[in-house]
Amino acid sequence: MKKVLDFPYSNILVLGLAKSGTAVANLLLNHDKRVRINDMKTEKNDPIIKELRNLGAEVVVGSHPLSVLDGIEIIVKNPGIHYDNPIIVEARKRNIPVITEVEIAYMLAGDSIIGITGSNGKTTTTTLITKMLEESRRPVKVAGNIGVVACEVAENLEDEETLVLELSSFQLQGVEKFKPNIAVLLNIFEAHIDYHKTFDNYKQAKFNIFRNQTKEDFLVYNADDTIITSEVKNLKSTLVPFSIKNKMENGAWLDDTFIYFKNEKIISRNEIVLVGDHNLENILAAVAAAKLKGATNEGIIKVLTTFQGVRHRLQFVDNIHGRLFYNDSKATNILATQKALSSFEKPVILLAGGLDRGNEFDDLAPYLKNVKAMVVFGQTKDKLRRIAEENGISTILQVEDVKEAVSKAFEISNEKDVILLSPACASWDQYRTFEERGDMFIQAVHKLV
Incomplete structure (x- = not known):
């Protein structure tokens, strides 16, 4: 397991608190980094502010003065803050890198990561993969956009554990070297244009999930999505497609009766309790990723015959x-x-x-x-x-x-x-x-x- 001490910066601005900002600030402070925090909404007498100051942080709340950039080497940005924020605009003028906390999670977890993104189905697929590994007795933890801060979990990840991360476009836009060993790309359609400004910006953020992968890494991708298939043709990653329309010799697919991984029957479709045709795509993606990480057919079947869905998702x-x-x-x-x-x-x-x-x-x-x-x-x-x-x-x-x-x-x-x-x-x-x-x-x- 890597250590956050590998982080090659000493003077860091954490822009925006909430859960992710608070977690990354605590982590960096606990590893003797010099941390300045800037948050617009948190009150100066908030107990979190007092706690962070006691750990040694410099805290500026209530406004975004450009002076918070003075002496800063890198910004760790809350994913919810737009890139047209004046602090970010000025940081780019000064050539100060801007990342999100999942970059630090990668520095901690390294090749232990399965990362899942897409315009829809992320939470369901993330949950399915996690449960399939659990039922296969593979040590696993889950974090990211699913509600648990990635770097907080990665800090305590054991060497044999897999970290399953749900990743939003907001998180992925702020990465530099981030590279999951298994990336899962479910689908791409126009979304969050108010944040990304253009569809191309949104797509490029999503594509960051595989941008740094090598041939030792796997990309599980939707072979029925033409936007994705046109992008993955020349990647270094080992490609593992899934499809609800066609047989995939090197991936996950289905016919009228069974779910398959490569040429192996996994489960009868009649046994699956999760409703919705769209969930078949999520299931195929999860089966592919879980099998690549050593999940057993018994573990996969146990999940698919009992799992009725994620809270708030159908x-x-x-x-x-x-x-x-x-x-x-x-x-x-x-x-x-x-x-x-x-x-x-x-x-x-x-x-x-x-x-x-x-x-x-x-x-x-x-x-x-x-x-x-x-x-x-x-x-x-x-x-x-x-x-x-x-x-x-x-x-x-x-x-x-x-x-x-x-x-x-x-x-x-x-x-x-x-x-x-x-x-x-x-x-x-x-x-x-x-x-x-x-x-x-x-x-x-x-x-x-």
């Missing part, structure tokens, strides 16, 4: 008087909601809405054929109402929040209906996180009982 919540409630709060974009709607043949009451990023929802239209009613909320409620009306959905209710949406959906539902929260929008207009939004949905469903 999560079955309850059956109340024959109504099936699903929480897909993590569907923060249109593609995620398309995939959720494609998972059901029964009549659906769709609960949708949230932060308005300027886009319309016309791409949802082909997926609304089983939607009998929509309950809309948030900043995008008028846009969603329009697309519902244009597609012949006669029952459209406008409500204040997710809690009210649950009760109204239940009132208009019939037995065998699916009541689906799949917002197609980020949560930040009303909720701090998609988890908070999903938890409100779950609580409201349970109160119906």
